[in-house]
Amino acid sequence: MFWExxxxxxxxxxxxxxxSNSVSLQDFLNENDLIQECLTQNNRLLDYLVQGHIMNELIGYLTKRPVDNNFHNAQVVSELLSGDFQRIQEKLLEKEHLDLLYSFLLTNEINKQSTVNPILASYFSRIIMTLIIRKPNELINYFKTRETFKEDFFHHLDSTSITDILYRFISDSGEQRSEAIKWYEDINLMDGLIQQLLITESTYTQTNIVNLLGEFIRLAFDQHYGIDNDIQRNINATLSSSTMECLPYNAQENDEGLNSI
Incomplete structure (x- = not known):
């Protein structure tokens, strides 16, 4: 008997x-088995996705709000770029593509919008957090090259997805944790957060900063009773006396302002 x-x-x-001229990236994004094919290491598909212009197009779905408010493409792209796909992540870590991904933090500033889109922010955060876990050294080194890193993130402190990234750099960076803490110290991140807390009028921003500082302090407290005291030592160092001294001063200044109204 023969089986066919x-x-x-x-x-x-x-x-x-x-x-190639008869198909588009959209055709692939419409396929329900796209992620599964990547998981099975379909090399032809991966060859297609890691092309420079295709990677730029993928990232574009994350950095630009869709005109029709349909976030399907952005959701699929977030799965691709945060998935356990080594070739895709290696391509994403190239400066050209990281620059494009990072532009998400700058887009709203250019367009004079008050806040990032929360859905896109969650996808952006998901990808960055994945890179923090899997490629902490490469990502930290890249962010160090962004001279306005602190300002770019501080512009979006009203977004929980963005403030979570600042915490994950410390909590999830593994062997690079000490390096991340030292970097935060160098750019006076903690002092900057407290200063933002004092000047902002946004309840969302105030809540996110307080929660973020609370997480840093909790992490320092936990580490105090562990083997690694880097977090405890460096958080104490970054909370400079000048910043702490300005807290009661600003509180008094705010009270005087209210009383004069």
């Missing part, structure tokens, strides 16, 4: 078999 064998060709492979 049929080779099943996936819809992704059918797209890849077509001439």
């Amino acid at each position: 064998c049929h080779v099943v060709t996936s819809s992704i492979d059918k797209l890849l078999d077509q001439p």
Whole structure:
């Protein structure tokens, strides 16, 4: 008895078999098995996705709010860029693509919008947090090159997704934790957060800063009873006396302002 064998060709492979000028990235994003094909290491698909212009197009779905408010593409892209796909992550870590991803923090400032879109911010945060865990050294080194890093993040302290990233740099960076803490100390991040807390009128920003500082202090307290005291020591150092002294001064100044109204 003879059995007839049929080779099943996936819809992704059918797209890849077509001439490149007859298919678009959107065609692939519309396929339900796109992520699964990446998980099975479909090399032809990965070859397609890690092309420079395709990677830029993927990131564009994350940095620009869709006109029709349909976030399907952004959601799929966030799964691709945060998934356990080594070739995709290595491509993403190239400066050109990190610059484009980082531009998410700058887009709203350029467009004079008051806050980032919360859905896109959550996808952006998901990707950055994944890189912090898997490629902490590369990511920290990149962010160090951003001269306005602190200001760029401080512009979005009203977004919980963005403030979470600042915490994850310390909590999830593994062996690079000490390096991340030292960097925070060098750029006076903690002092800057307290200063922002004193001047902001946004309840959302105030809440996020207080929660972030609370997480830093909790982490320092936990580490105080562990083996590594870097967090305890450096958080104490970064909370400079000048900043702490200005707290009661600003509180008094605010009270006087209220009383004069």
